[in-house]
Amino acid sequence: MLACVIHGQGDLRVDELTAPSPGPGEVLVAVSHGGICGSDLHYWRHGGVGDFRLREPMVLGHEVVGVASSGPLAGAAVAVHPATPCGVCPECAHGRRQVCRDTRYLGSAARTPHVQGGFAAEIAVPAGQVRPLPQGLPPRRAVLAEPLSVALHAVRRAGAVSGRRVLVTGAGPIGALVVAAAKAAGAAHVTVTDLLPAALGYARAAGADVVVRADDPADPGWPPETDTAAAVGVDVAVDVAVEASGTAAGLETCLRLVRRGGVVVQLGMLPPGQSPFPGNLLVSREIELRGAFRFDTEFDDALRLLAAEPAFDALVSAVVPVREAESAFALAADRSRSCKVLLSFGD
CATH class of the missing domain: 3.40.50.720 (NAD(P)-binding Rossmann-like Domain)
Structure with a gap:
């Protein structure tokens, strides 16, 4: 399968990777669209985000939607919540899972080994991170769920x-x-x-x-x-x-x-x-x-808000095939020409 992988500062590649197999409690998602975030651009241009630095190749992306191909939602259009909090640290225990000290976040170099991201044709994620899209919400708009949650x-x-x-x-x-x-x-x-x-x-x-x-x-x-x-x-x-x-x-x-x-x-x-x-x-x-850092339960609120308001479509500037990822990143980095740029993983 194709995946968008950052190998180092300025070294963005579209690599052929082996498709994953879902483990216990995981769901396989065929990704249709992924939104390029400011953090993805920072990894590409600077080799890190804030104090999080690249130490190994990493699949980018944490704003992804697609179709579940396993589990109870098989065949349904879904969005993926990118965070997996540990559930046991003091922050999680006090209802602040967005600052969990041991969370796993798609496409993040905050920990080593890095958490591989969602810019791939297929990803395996915990079932609890998968959300069915509300009726009438198109995938192109649904990609905005993660940044809207922020x-x-x-x-x-x-x-x-x-x-x-x-x-x-x-x-x-x-x-x-x-x-x-x-x-x-x-x-x-x-x-x-x-x-x-x-x-x-x-x-x-x-x-x-x-x-x-x-x-x-x-x-x-x-x-x-x-x-x-x-x-x-x-x-x-x-x-x-x-x-x-x-x-x-x-x-x-x-x-x-x-x-x-x-x-x-x-x-x-x-x-x-x-x-x-x-x-x-x-x-x-x-x-x-x-x-304010990331989000938690706001993801479900974001999906509902997106479903109710077609005006969000105006913020999507372009949809670019993943094979042209470098040009998509260049467009996303040029704020004089774009707002939100999406990668497409469809045929």
Whole structure:
């Protein structure tokens, strides 16, 4: 079978691998589509994600859908939840399985041996990770379940957002989905900042009320130096800010624009090592800074939301055959031309 394998920084290959056989408690899934995530791009371009570094060849991919070919769901269209928490560590015992200290996550170099991913024609996964697609949900849209789950978890980490003003820094696929998640949770107003007009267009399609070029040369007041959000199209400071760009500059923007006593959620994975940020603002304004990592039960909520809202289709930019994986990765890395790029594993 064909699989998309990263062998090292810049060394992406479409390899012929032996098809797996399901073990006890596993289900075989014939993958139809896989979404290229920012982490997949980081493994390709930099040889790692954050502090997770490649040490051996690894099948990429954790956003996959297909058809179950074994088990009770055989023949059904399914999505695959990419995480297998250990179930016994203190985090799992206290209901925070998304930060399980011994989890297995498809296509992740967080542990060695690495957990092989889902960008393959067939994969064998624990039966508990397989979800039937809701009626009427096409596989192409269903691929968004994993990144939408990440967005839903980030919004929930912010607390109640109903009726509140939200800022999102970064309008990549995750940032755009944070917009949709915030709107679904009842946010009254969502502002998005990014450097690229095309990315801001996707954020607008996801439901953003205001989009702002973060480096707009026509706006000498951006980025702002005060605790007012007038520069991003609202007349009062935002209640919640979600940092989805994975940059120190994005985090600084969130800290400066959120109201006193507000909440900032760091969702984007920052570069390895230390990242500077204006920590005194946390103190003087009593801002709450919270991290958001992956997700847990939000996966089922994401599938239901995707089934109910065809507008998510606008975030899928292209579907590329797996044999052309390198060109698909190049397209996904070019945010001026794409939002979410999918690999196709069909004939």
